[in-house]
Amino acid sequence: MGSSAPTLDRDAAVFAEHSAPVAPSPLPAPTASPPSLTVDLVHVGRTFGERTVLRDVTLQIRPGEVIAVLGSSGCGKSTLLRQVGGLDTGHEGEILIGGEPVRRYDERTAVGFQEPRLLPWRSIRKNVALGLPRSLSKLEGRERVDELLQLVGLSDRAHLRPREISGGMAQRASLARALARRPGVLLLDEPFGALDALTRLKMQDLLLDVHAQTGTTVLLVTHDVDEALQLADRILLLGPAEPAQEPGGAPEGATISRLLTVPGRRPRARSSAEVTALREDLLSGLGVEAHSR
Numbered sequence: 267m268g269s270s271a272p273t274l275d276r277d278a279a280v281f282a283e284h285s286a287p288v289a290p291s292p293l294p295a296p297t298a299s300p301p302s303l304t305v306d307l308v309h310v311g312r313t314f315g316e317r318t319v320l321r322d323v324t325l326q327i328r329p330g331e332v333i334a335v336l337g338s339s340g341c342g343k344s345t346l347l348r349q350v351g352g353l354d355t356g357h358e359g360e361i362l363i364g365g366e367p368v369r370r371y372d373e374r375t376a377v378g379f380q381e382p383r384l385l386p387w388r389s390i391r392k393n394v395a396l397g398l399p400r401s402l403s404k405l406e407g408r409e410r411v412d413e414l415l416q417l418v419g420l421s422d423r424a425h426l427r428p429r430e431i432s433g434g435m436a437q438r439a440s441l442a443r444a445l446a447r448r449p450g451v452l453l454l455d456e457p458f459g460a461l462d463a464l465t466r467l468k469m470q471d472l473l474l475d476v477h478a479q480t481g482t483t484v485l486l487v488t489h490d491v492d493e494a495l496q497l498a499d500r501i502l503l504l505g506p507a508e509p510a511q512e513p514g515g516a517p518e519g520a521t522i523s524r525l526l527t528v529p530g531r532r533p534r535a536r537s538s539a540e541v542t543a544l545r546e547d548l549l550s551g552l553g554v555e556a557h558s559r
């Protein structure tokens with residue numbers, strides 16, 4: 267399966283399909299159950315120079331849970347995600363993955379970004395294989411890559427180069443690469459941010475399929491309230507503390523201003539009364555009043 271590059275597979279992203287509907291099913295049976303790990307954030311903060319971006323973020327994420335992180339632009343969502351993946355060190359407080367402190371470029375996690383970041387000179391198959399752990403034999407690696415290509419609906423494109431497939435397909439390849447190490451925690455930073463509305467809906471469904479198949483814990487940064495409502499078990503709103511929490515005025519830096527449990531099983535009816543009420547609540551928390559009525 268060629269050499270693995272531990273830092274490259276951190277750049278995996280998620281997937282889109284611009285033409286045909288995504289058809290990942292029937293999903294292949296996994297060759298082994300992947301782990302799904304807890305994430306414990308205990309009074310986590312991050313300061314850059316004089317500027318405090320995050321402060322006092324405390325949250326327990328259960329194994330297999332999907333948490334969406336919402337917040338206004340620049341409030342520190344990506345910073346939080348990077349801390350959990352060990353891409354950025356220097357946080358205050360404690361971050362535990364599966365009960366153990368986060369490590370630098372933590373191999374128990376995988377990160378996906380808005381751009382696929384595939385190597386242009388390698389085939390889709392070889393790009394996916396970059397995410398494999400070194401411990402796998404050649405045969406095991408080949409089997410896992412086959413399984414993942416099937417999972418994201420790219421088996422018949424595996425021989426192509428990134429420039430020969432659509433941007434959406436490239437993102438799906440990138441997701442497969444992130445999953446290749448069977449991460450206990452999948453960290454996604456606006457994975458659908460660059461997609462058109464229809465493709466975005468298809469990709470949300472694919473992410474749900476992938477989650478049902480792998481059971482991995484997911485931390486998803488998004489700007490899209492409806493996406494959060496559709497995908498997450500809980501939604502974390504990053505922002506200034508509620509005034510009631512900080513009577514003397516909120517100090518600098520974003521924290522968890524709200525943590526909401528989304529009712530109902532996925533896939534959820536987008537227009538249910540409960541979801542509508544939550545949407546209004548979230549939009550108001552993001553400072554958007556006019557559109558919430």
Ligand SMILES: Nc1ncnc2c1ncn2[C@@H]1O[C@H](COP(=O)(O)OP(=O)(O)OP(=O)(O)O)[C@@H](O)[C@H]1O
Nearest residue numbers: 314315319337338339340341342343344345346489
């Ligand atoms: N390495 C760094 N050095 C200095 N400042 C940084 C660093 N990383 C992030 N920041 C600052 O932290 C703040 C939060 O950035 P971050 O990217 O986490 O926000 P975000 O909520 O993800 O934003 P967006 O929604 O626009 O993507 C920004 O002001 C950014 O400039």
